[in-house]
Amino acid sequence: MLKMTPTEVEIIFRDEAGRALATLIRLVGDFDLAEDALQDAVAVALERWPGGDLPSNPRAWLVNVGRNKAIDRVRRNIAFRGRQQQLTHELLLNALPSADATDTVLDDDMLRLIFTCCHPSFAEEVQVALTLRTVCGLTTAQVARAFLASEEAMAQRLLRAKQKIRLAGIPYEVPEREALEPRLRGVLAVIYLVFTEGYAATSGEDLMRPDLAREAIRLARLIDALMPGRGEIKGLLALMLLHDSRRAGRETAGGDIVLLEEQDRSLWDFRQIAEGVRLVEEALRMPGRPQSYAVQAAIAALHARAPNYKDTDWPQIAGLYEVLLRISPSPVIELNHAAVVSMVDGPARALALIEALEARGGLKGYELLPAVRADLLRRLGRHDAAREAYLAATAATQLEPLRRLYARRIAEMR
């Protein structure tokens, strides 16, 4: 029998507990009861597994022990007393272990859990919080930290969300047919939100929160495995892998931002880049129209493969942004496009594009707009206007490393 360290046991929990929970929720029909029962099962596992008593299929073990713990809880709990007999009966019926422990059934349960947490009847940030807590298995305190909220407030929010699942009758199902595509888009949007917050935080001392970026990548890998052959999923996974591959080069040891043009490219994670590039190619080969995530990933791949900033294939990147503007137009993409145009046709042409965009009323209140303007003005040698734009950019952000970057730029222009 295998001896295990507590860390090894923890890794198994991270991988298996989410899936075991997903199945328990279906079996017991109640989020809270399933969470409590899984916690009971984990407590037993923590006692037994490190001593060498590791079951051959930890996931099925957690489900079976969890189901028994749920039955115990139903028998004990006064709240269920009225329906006790019926519930216990259903639990026993539902949880025939041999029929339920197949990987396909457990995979389907995991998808059910993801789609339920990302149900459009929740506000987007509630979807993110529920997914991090339930699917990724983060603690309530960790989720609270991701939102810069108090643990108490986050616990309340999660509680209300779980109540809504029960009271409003949100189905524990993967949507079918025509409902699937828009719902999958919602799920991917949630995963990308988790990633972007990890890639560049909206506020606080630290530029990056690598734990959130890692969770998002883990989720995308999971959903790619559960729903194989979908270009939009592969595209999103590629996009995140490629962005994340530059992590070590993106800040100094002191926590200052290093912009792409100044990064030491030997610090990039080339294994991750290779995987990202392979996935982009797969995604772009899928039949049908190119998907937005795949095109964004193709742009990231061109950056990742460029020998240096100057010799990046800027014309092709500009072309890909034009594709993006056709398939999913947005002012933010127009702004990015303009920034790339500055590398092809020069900053004056880019500034004209941005001014036209502003005149149309796009990007009002978008905090990176003054920063892009400031950069273009600086490169045009219009230092007074640039300084003013950097000050506006400083006022617009709540992220300390960005504020320091703008201060450095202003100082450099003296």
Added chain:
Amino acid sequence: MQYLLMIYRSEAELGHMTADDRRKMTAEYGAFTQSVIQSGHFKAGDGLQPTTTATTVRVRDGKTLTTDGPFAETREQLGGYYLVEAKDLDTALAIAARIPGAKTGSIEVRPIMIYN
């Protein structure tokens, strides 16, 4: 489960409709109502007179206060409802999306509380 589908729309905009648009809307609601009756989801449904006909009642310290008008002044007003039987929220939301008023106003979907 049962869900109350509450139809909110702007009374002001409703007032500007042409007779032709009104006839069209009535026909659309007639067809929708027939379809939910036939699919077995329909429990009840009615239109409401405009909020100018509303009276709001509150009892405070044993005294009844009656005010002219709706409970709250909002941009869109409750104009009617359907009570439907549906197996889950997704089914109820799909029915709500088919209510003709969803195209111009908003439908609030609320589960009915079950006492047991």
